[in-house]
C-alpha cells in the first residue's frame with residue numbers, strides 16, 4: 001500500500017515488547033464518564049476525577065468538543081496510556097514510509113495510518129473498544145501529521161492563547177481567563193519536534209544555536225518559541241489564536257466591547273483616513289480592533305502592512321503585506337520594522353499599517369502620517385491614551401534621534417489624530433475604554449479630548465464587572481471637517497447625538 005514501507009509484513013517483524021493483555025474485562029458501559037482505554041489491561045485509571053469549574057462539574061455545553069476529536073481537552077492521561085501509545089507509535093514508524101506518507105493528502109494519509117494501527121493492535125493483541133481505538137488513532141495521526149497534543153486545542157475556536165511551558169504544562173486562555181489544561185507532551189523532545197515543525201513552515205529553525213523564533217501557523221495564528229538553554233524548564237511555546245471568522249465591529253458590539261454608536265464612530269474613523277493609534281495592554285484586542293478598522297478602508301486605496309509576524313487580514317484587493325526578518329546565525333540579514341516602514345514610503349502607499357510599533361519605526365510612521373499617507377494606523381502597548389502618546393515620544397528618543405522633546409511632541413500632534421484604547425478587564429472581558437482625539441500642543445503639553453469613554457461602575461454577584469460607555473458630549477470632533485470631506489458628517493452627527501443620549505452596555 002502507498003505510504004507503507006516495503007519489506008516483510010508486520011507479522012514477520014520482531015514486535016516491540018508490550019505487557020500482555022490480561023483477560024479482557026467486560027465491555028465498558030456506554031455513556032458519559034467512560035474512561036478511555038479501560039479495557040486493555042493497563043492498571044492506572046485513565047481519567048482524573050472531573051475538574052470543577054466555578055464549583056460545578058463542567059458539562060459538554062461548557063466546552064464544545066471540536067469535530068472529529070472526541071477526547072475532552074482536559075482529560076489527563078496516565079503514564080500507561082503514553083506507554084501503550086508509544087509502543088504502537090514505535091511499530092507504526094517502523095511500518096510506514098514517512099517520505100511517501102508526506103506525499104499523500106491528509107485524508108488518505110489518515111486512512112493509511114488507520115489501517116496500519118488497526119493491524120498493529122490486532123497483532124499485539126491489545127484489547128480496546130472501537131471508540132478507544134478511534135481516540136488513539138486521532139492522537140497518533142495528530143502526532144504524525146499535525147501538531148500532536150496541540151491539535152485539539154488548535155481546533156477549538158474559543159481559545160485565544162495556548163501557552164506551553166515545557167512538556168508537562170499547558171495553559172489556555174478562554175473568555176479572557178487563563179486556565180490550566182491536562183494536556184501534556186510525551187517529553188520535551190516531542191514538544192521540540194512540534195516546535196520545529198511549526199517554525200520550519202516559515203523557513204526558520206529553532207535550536208540551541210538560535211533558541212528564539214517567531215512564526216505563524218497556516219491559519220494565521222502567531223507563534224513564539226523559545227527553547228533551552230534560554231527556557232530553563234523545556235521549550236516554551238506561545239500561540240495567539242484568532243477566531244476562524246474574524247471578529248467584526250458588529251460582533252464587538254454584541255460582546256459589549258463597545259456600543260453601537262461607538263462602533264459607528266470607529267467605522268467613520270476607519271473610512272475617513274483619520275491617523276489612528278490603537279493602544280492597549282497585552283492581549284487586550286489591539287490587533288483585532290485594527291483588523292476591524294481596516295474593513296472600512298476604501299477598496300481603491302493601496303495599503304501596505306508591516307508586521308513582525310503577519311497577523312492582520314485585510315479584505316481589500318490592493319494590499320501588500322510585509323514581514324520583518326530576524327538575523328541569521330552569523331548575525332546578518334536582519335530586516336527591522338524601521339527598514340520596512342521606510343521602504344514602504346517608496347512603494348507609493350496610500351496608507352501604511354504597522355502591526356505593532358515598538359521602536360524607532362515610530363518616527364517613520366509619524367512621518368508617513370504627516371506626509372500624505374492619511375489614515376495610517378498602528379498599535380502600541382500603553383495603559384491609556386496619554387501614556388500612548390508619551391510612549392511614542394520615548395520610542396523616538398530612545399531610537400537615537402537627537403530631537404528636542406518639544407519638536408517630537410509637535411510631530412506627534414501633527415501626525416496622530418485619534419488614539420483608541422482597548423483593555424482586558426480583570427473579569428476577562430475586553431472593552432474599548434477611550435476614543436481620544438489629539439488636539440495640539442499648549443506650551444509643552446499635548447492636549448487631548450476624549451470623545452467616548454468607559455466608566456467602571458462596580459461588580460455583580462458573579463464577579464462580572466459593571467460599567468457603561470458614555471460620550472463626553474463633544475458635538476464636533478476635530479476630524480469633523482475630514483468627515484465632511486468624505487460625506488460622512490451626517491452619520492457622525494447622528495452617532496454622536498445617539499451616544500450623547502447615554503446608552504449603557
Ligand SMILES: Nc1ncnc2c1ncn2[C@@H]1O[C@H](COP(=O)(O)OP(=O)(O)OP(=O)(O)O)[C@@H](O)[C@H]1O
Pocket residue numbers: 159160161240241242243247252255257280281282283284285286287288289430431
Ligand atoms: N472584543 C473582544 N472580545 C472577545 N475576544 C476578543 C476581543 N478582542 C480580541 N479578542 C480575542 O482576544 C485575543 C487577543 O486579541 P489580539 O491579538 O487582538 O490582542 P493584542 O492586544 O493585539 O495582543 P498582543 O499584545 O499580544 O499583540 C484574540 O484571540 C482575539 O480573538
Ligand SMILES: [Mg+2]
Pocket residue numbers: 286287288356379
Ligand atoms: Mg497584537
